[in-house]
Every structure is written in C-alpha cells, then in structure tokens.
Amino acid sequence: MSTQQVRSVPPIAPNEPDTPLLSRVVEGLSGRYRSIPVLLVLGLIWLYFYSQNSAFLTSGNITTLTLQIVTTAILALGVVFVLLVGEIDLSSAMLSGVCATVTAQLAIKSEWPLWLAILGGVAVGVLFVLAEVLAVIFGVPSLIVTLGGMVILQGLLLVVLPPEFAINVAGTDYARISSTYLPSGWSLALGAAGWLIFCATRYLGHRERGADATSSAVLVVGVPAVVSGVVIFGAIAILSEGPGLPLPVLILVGMLLIAAYFTGRTRYGTHLYAVGGNREAAQRAGIPVSRMVIYSFLVLGVCAAVAGMVEASRLLAVSNSSGGGPLMLNAIAAAVVGGVSLFGGRGTVWAALLGALVIGSINNGVQLLGMSTEVQSFATGGVLILAVAIDVVITRGSLLPNRR
Template sequence: MTAATSDNPRTPLSFRIVAGLSGPYRSIPVLFVLALIWIYFYSQNSAYLTSNNIRNLSLQIVTTAILALGVVFVLLVGEIDLSSAMLSGVCATVAAQLAIKSGWPLWLAILGAVAVGLLFVFAEALIIIFGVPSLIVTLGGMVILQGLLLVVLPPEFTINIGGTDMAKISSTYIPAGWSFALAGLGWLLYCVARYRSHRQRGAAATSSTLVSVGVPALISGVVIAATVAVLSPEQGIPLPVLILVAMLLIASYFTSQTRYGAHLYAVGGNREAAQRAGIPVSRMVVHSFLVLGVCSAVAGVVEASRLLAVSNSSGGGPLMLNAIAAAVVGGASLFGGRGTVWAALLGALVIGSINNGVQLLGLSTEVQSFATGGVLILAVAIDVVITRGSLLPNRR
C-alpha cells in the first residue's frame, strides 16, 4: 500500500489504520498494551513501578530480549526457529566448562561458546537453504541439543559458577556517571543515524526535518534519560542491560543504515523478487541464522551468570516460547519482511512485565501462561490483518 493511498481522504479508515500499523506506527499498539499492563499491576501493588522492581524487571528480560533479537533476524527473512533456547543452554554449559573446569580466561571461554553456537546454526542454515522447512530443521535441532546438553554437562549434571568471573557478569553495575555518559553517546549516535536516513530520502521525504528527526530525537532523549535515572540511582545500570542495549544499537545500525539491512527486508518481503534483483537469498538466510547463533550464546552466558549455575534445565522451560512471543508481540512479522530489531526489546518488556507482575502479586503460574498466550495470539492476529491488508476476514 502506497503512501498516497493511505493519505487519500477517500481511502476507507480501516485501510488507513492497516497502512499505519504496517509502517511507522507499528510500535504504538505495543506501547499502549505495555502502558495498560503497568497501570493495572501498579493499581494492584504500588511497589510494581519502584526503581528496585524496575531494575529487577530489566535483569529478568535481558535473556529473553537477547534471544528474541536473534529470532527477529530469522523472522525478517521469512524463517522460524525453535532451537535457539536449547542452544543457549548448551553454549552456556560450554563456557562454564571451559572457564571453570578447564581454567580458560573468561573472554576466551565465551568466544568458545559463541563458536559452538555459530557452528550449530550454520549446519541448520545449510539444511534449510537446501530446501528443508526451517520449522522441521530447528525442531529436530532442539531435540539434538537436548541430548547434547547432557553430553557436555559433568556426571552430576550441574556446574556451580557462584564466586567465579562468570558470575560477575550479572553482578557488575555501571556507575551512574558512566551510565549517563554512555546513554548520551548512544542518543547522539541515534540522532545522527536518524538525520542521515532523512537526508538519504531527500526529495522523496514527505516530512520536515523537525518532524522526521527532531520529534523522535526529543522523545528518545527523554525516554533514555528517564530510564537511566530510574535504573542507576544506587548501584548503577546492570552490565547485562548495557550488553543488551549495545547489541540492539549495533543490530539497528546494520538493519537500517546498510545495504545488508535492505537485502534482509527484501528477502523477507518477496524472496522470488529479491532473487531476480540479484540479492543472494541463501547467503542472507545463512547470515540471519549466524546472528541468531551469536545471540543464543550471549543469552545463555548472561542467564547462567544470573542463575549462578548451568544444569540439564538450562535453556528449557518457557524461554523459547517467550523469545518467539517477544519478537512477534514487539512487531516482527511471522510472514517476513516487517519489523525492527527494537521489537525484541518491546516484546520482552511486555512478556516480562506480565511475568513480573504475576510474581509480585503472588498469582499462580497458570495466570502467567494465560496472559502470555493471549497476548501472543492477539499479536499474531494483528500481524495477519496487516499482511492481508484488511480488517475483514477472507471470503472463500
């Protein structure tokens, strides 16, 4: 749907709404739902929006958000992944084995874990570009990883990482002064990228510099400053949060400011057209899964550091469902070609806010499952409407 069609006053309101949700306003429903969640839980318990609980929430969502970031890259090219959560558990176990059992330096152990993640997803990607559906490949990969996790674990099926350098990842905090300085640098880089994008559109731009650059810069600046102020009054910003933000900024740059990003969206939007345009489709699919492999390894190490152990349950539970739900709820399309990397953060905030509120109120886990599943179904329904281009059901 073109901008001209969506701006035409004769265009039905439903089509204009769909056009807006598929473009620049895709995150508005997510933010609205997030606000409703916060208001509800705050009305039930005033401790919900305190700085301590928000800091806890930020630590709780880091693993899901990092994993969801990798899932977003796979969704953008029109594929799906079901194995990255178990891969995160395997990678975390490899890092713990190398750093604690074998005495490797932590940075080298983490690189070893990343290498394992890359090798596994590379093998999956080769099978996928051969023609096997990614759903089947990654489902089989998940089962293989469940067995591999038992192989890399010691006979007692657990490694305690408390008191080690690996445990310090989640217990390290960036002082408030450095937090504000890093946040300011990130905000400046965002403003520069926004201005460059506006200039590149040139005459095709339909909005002024003030609307396209100034307003987003002002809003983002206020949000960033408020977030840092809330998270860093005592100890500072947790290091895992900084790792997540750095990964999001790097991913945002490559997907929005480079040819790689344009090819990524082209492959997901119309694979056959991208192939005819000379875009290396198979290579883009492989690259997306490689990004997922890195995200899985980092997410696993961060989660192990937070839990102070790896075991045969690492990477299990609802982590995979939460990561996929976060990516889709945040705005990444299951049909490929739509969404941004920030969907991982927004979706993880929605899922994490529900889980955190349920725990704070002492509600049963059934309520948490009902709420998460309901939000996921609603997000997919919205995605279907946007893909179809109409609020009305198909006529058969």
C-alpha cells in the first residue's frame, strides 16, 4: 500500500473586507489627530493672506491678531465645557458684557479695589449661569434656557449701566489689564517653565501607560516636545519684539493650561467626556451626570466674566453694545471649528485657541486687505458649516448618509 503524504490545509477564513483607508482616517480624526485638519486650514488661511499682503505675518500684525482673539478664545473655552457634556449656550456673550459692566461700576463708580471688583463680576457670572443650569437640570432644553437668558441679560445690561449708557475705563487700573506687557526675560522664563511642565506631563503619562518602546516614546513624548517648543518659544519671540508679552495672552494661556490639566489628568475630565459620550451609560456607571453639567456651566460663567473684563479693558469702555455683535457666534464657531463635537464627548480645550485663531485670522486678513464685512461673514459661516459637516462625518464614520 502506497503511503500518501497528507498535508494539513489551514481552514479558509471567511472573506472579511479590510478596513477601508477612509474609515481608518475618520477613526484617527476622531481621536488624537483631530487638530490636524484645523492646523492645515489655519496654514492655508495664513498662506493666502500672506500672498495677498506680506504684512499679514509681521510681528506687529500677529500681536494685533493675538489681542483680537483673546476675548473669543476665553469665551470659547467656556463653550467647550458646555459642548463636551452635550449642551449648548447662547447667552454667555451677553453675560460677559454684564459682568464687565458690573466690574466697571464697582471699580470706578463705587471705587472698590480692582481685585474685589473682579471677584464681584465673576460672582455675577457664576450666579446667573447657576440659575440657567438649574432650569436645564429640571428638564428645559439648554437652547431655550440660554436663549431666554440672552434676552434677560440684554435688559439687565441696561439696568446696570448708568443713565449715559457707558462707562469710560481709560486711565484706570481696569484699563491696565490689556495694556500691561511682560518683559522678554519674564516671558522666556514662563515659557520655559510651561514647556518643561508639558514635557514632564507627557513623559509621566507615557510611563503610566506602560509603553516603554523607543519608537512609541519618540511619537508620544519627543515629537510633541519639539513641536510645542517651537510653537512656544517662536510665539514668545514674535510677541516680545514689541513692548513684550501682553497680559491678556498670559491669562488665556494660564486658563488653557488649567483646563487641560483638569480635563486630561483628573477623574473630573474622565467623567466629563463620559457624560458627553453617553449620558445614560454614565448614569448607570454611577457618574453624577447632573453635577457634571452644573460644573460645566459654572466654568462657562467664569470664562464669560473674564472674557468680558479683558474686552472692556481693551476697548477702554463698557456700553450697551458690550457682549453684542458677532461675539457669541464667533465663540461657538471657534469651539466647533477647533474640533469640539456638537454631539458631545469629543474635543479638547485647545480647540478654543485653534478655532479662535482660524476665525480671528479670517477677520484680521479681511480687514487688512480692505475687503467688505460681507466677505468676512461669508468666510466665517462657510468655515463653520464645513467644520460641522466634518464632525457629522466623524460621528457616523462614513461619508455616505445613513440609510433609513
């Protein structure tokens, strides 16, 4: 009998389509690479305006641009916290005007110490959003609550203003908030300290995750360290060519760093994203959902008050137009354009800065080229719609609409 050599044939696995490249890209954009499209858009905007007018990227104009976006970025930071828990706010811009006016009344008319007047303005912002969020927790949609709050604040602004409907803050300590500049030496020292803290935080986080591969360490620690160093020291060098680093910029960066720590390194941040990602699942996991929503609105109240004070100091006055205009639209647009999802649970606090840079660069470039305000509105609205469309694609994981 002939012996036949039988070879074992591995079972044929069912045909499983490979993950499409587009799906992998969408998955990456929903995570750590979400800021890449924003940076690309920002680079294209800067390249276009620089090609039209070389003065766009001069140190003087960049300093002007930075001061112009501080108010929007601070307010957008508060909006980010509300969006992360799946809510929306339409009243924070008007609230910033009311808080700035209250602070001006206390500091100038009542002659309170500036620090005490600032605390009074912040207290007004916190108390008002607390009243709003209690209505939201009760069950009223945040869109309706904050829309009604915006109307109430418009009337409240007229109440807290004097009969002439304006308070001039020029020549007072209030005005020094925006007119104070840090010398280059102090700016570099603070920048170096912030950069070292950032690098140490990345390294410790890398060690805690147990990832000790060299290639992983280069990607997780080395590349961000180099990029952040270039950005930090480059920005300080540009902004320090004039009188120094503006105090409002330092206030903004400080608030961003504090917010980044609490959202990225604490249990509060974990709960924040859990509530925004799936509120019912977070409730079943024992996370205090209502408390997290309240915390988010309270952060917004503080940010609105600080934004209003910085803007009033920059404009040297408060009036019945404080907190009005396109500020609310720009703040929401900055948060969404920067990468925060309107559906909650995705995005970082740095989206406030990136989005404000995009919106502010468009506005600054349009003004520099002498274009009409219509072009500015068209561009801002178009970028906002594009950002929301990208967010929708990332949420459903496909370019194709859902079949119903």
